[in-house]
Amino acid sequence: MNAFINLSTITLILYSAFATVLAYLMGSIPFAIIVSKLFGLQDPRQFGSGNPGATNVLRSGNKKAAALTLIGDAFKGWLAVFIAQQLFTHYSTTIAIVAIAVFLGHIYSLFLHFKGGKGVATAIGVLLALSPLLALSLIIIWVLMAVLFRYSSLAAIVAAAAAPLLYLQLYSYHLNNAYLATIAFISIVLIYKHKTNIQKLLTGQESKIGAKKK
Template sequence: MLSYIIWPIVGYLAGSIPTGVWYSTYRHAVDVRELGSHNSGATNIGRNFGKKAAIFVTLVDLLKGAIPFYLAHHLYPQISLIWMSVALAAVLGHAYPLFADFRGGKVVATSIGILLAYHFTTGLIMVALFGLILWLSSTVSLASMLSYSLTSIGLLIFVNDKVVGIGFVLMALFMCYRHRANIGRLMMGNENRVGFGLRSRK
C-alpha cells in the first residue's frame, strides 16, 4: 500500500527537476522564463540559446519521465495503477516544479519520455507523427498536442488495460490545458511557427 504513495512522490520529484531553468541560470545567468514565451521548455530554450541547448534540455526532460516510469513498471509489472500514477505525478512535477517556484513547462518532452518507456515502438510512431504534423504546419504546439492526443486515443482503444489508456488520455488532456494560450493563438491564426516546413514564414 505504501508503494501507491511513495512512487508518485518519486515521479513528482523527478518531474520537478527544472532543466531549462537550471540550464539557463547556470549557463547564461538568466532565467529562461523571463525570455521569449516565458516557458521553461526546450522550444523556448532553443529560440534563446540555440539547438544544442534545446537538445540537451529535451533529453533530460525525456529522462525525467522515462526513468521513474520504467522503474515502477519494472518493479510492479502487474500493477498499472502505480505506473500511471508515477507518470501523472511526473508531468505534474514538470508543470509545477517544487524546485522552481511551481512555474514549469508544457509537459511535452516528459510525456513523450513516459510513452517511450511504456512502449518504445509506439513512442517512435508518436514522434514520427509529431514530425509529420510539424512539417505540414510548422507549428510545434499543434504538432505536440495533436500527435500525443491521437496516440493516447489509440492506446485507449487498443490496449486491454484501460488504466493505461485512461492515464495517457489524461496526460494528453493536461498537455492541451498547458497549451491553452497556444490554442487561443492557433484559433486567432497568430501562433508562432518554426522556420521550416510547408507553412513556415519567410
C-alpha cells in the same frame, strides 16, 4: 493469511506512495532553467513564450541547450516509469500513478513554486516507457506536423489528441485500462496547457519553430 494479505496491501500502498512522491520530485527538476544557466543563457521564463521547455530554450538560438533540455525532460519521464515497472511489475495502477506524478511534477514543479513547462517532452518520456511503439508513432506525427506547419504547439496538440486513439488501435486486443486512463489524462492536460497557444494559432500570433526570442 488475512493478516499477511493486509500487511502486503499496506506495504504496497506505502511503497506506491513513496514512489509517487519521488516521481513527482523527479518531474519537478527544471532542466530548461538548469541547462540555460550552464550555457549562460537568459532564464527561459523571461522571453518568448515564457515556458521553461525545450522549444522556448531553442528561441535563445542555442540548439545544444535546447537539445539537452529536451533529452533531460524526456529522460526523467522515462526513468521514473521504468523504475516503477521494475519495482511494481504486476501493479499497473501503481505504474500509471507514477507516470502521472512525474508528468505533473514537470508542469507544477515544486522548485518553481508549482509552475513549470507544458509537459510535452516529459510525456514522450513517459510513453516511451509505457509503450515504445505508441511513443514512436506520436513522435512521427509531431515531426510531420512540425515540418509541414512549423508550429511546435500545433504538432504537440495533434499528437496529444491522437495518443489515446492510437493506443486503442495498437492494443485493442490486450488493453491495459490503467495505461489507457493515464494516456487519456496526459493528453487532456497537454491540450489544456496549450490553450493560450490555441488562441494564438487561431489569431495568427503563434511563434513558429526557429523564431528567435523577443
